[in-house]
Amino acid sequence: MLNESPDLDRLFHALADPARRAMIARLSRGPAAVSELARPLPMSLPAAMQHLGVLEAAGLVRSEKVGRVRTCVIQTATLSLAEQWINARRQEWEQRLDRLGEYLTSLQDEGGRDD
């Protein structure tokens, strides 16, 4: 009965933490080394790497090790999935408001004819 989507579960869960959102915000402006992502966060490097793991598992970030530096890149297509889900809800409620507006207008028109 449920439209099960482990992808969306993992995606929204990944966004439900300020440290992970800070990482995504940083990566939206361009790729960054793990150390650069971790530096502004009020936590140890291993804790930051754990958050990064959640982002990678959700498909929001891909990282690649070149030499001694691991560089992270945002996966914008995955973030778009969350956007699409919310947009679909917005379309539904806007359609509903449109129908409600049409109904109210039709009531007014009928009222006008009664005068």
Add this chain to the structure above:
Amino acid sequence: MLNESPDLDRLFHALADPARRAMIARLSRGPAAVSELARPLPMSLPAAMQHLGVLEAAGLVRSEKVGRVRTCVIQTATLSLAEQWINARRQEWEQRLDRLGEYLTSLQDEGGRDD
């Protein structure tokens, strides 16, 4: 250091579950009684009400008891907060791609002059 936002934490957490997303999808199409929200879900009424509590705590749903029926209404402004956060990230990465495009074009132009 972090842009702490317990609102966004609760909001994205609330969306990270298929039963809660199903409730939001239903409420996007109009208000519904709790029993109507719970019926399609593969769980007990108390379990569904617990999910509803998470949605209410996140500010995504408001419910009101009229007589014996508790009716739920989506709070679209709250869902828009999630949309705005993702849109802001999209703008950042699109600006970055624009700058990258301009840079590549400038390289091509320089290459053209060298011929």
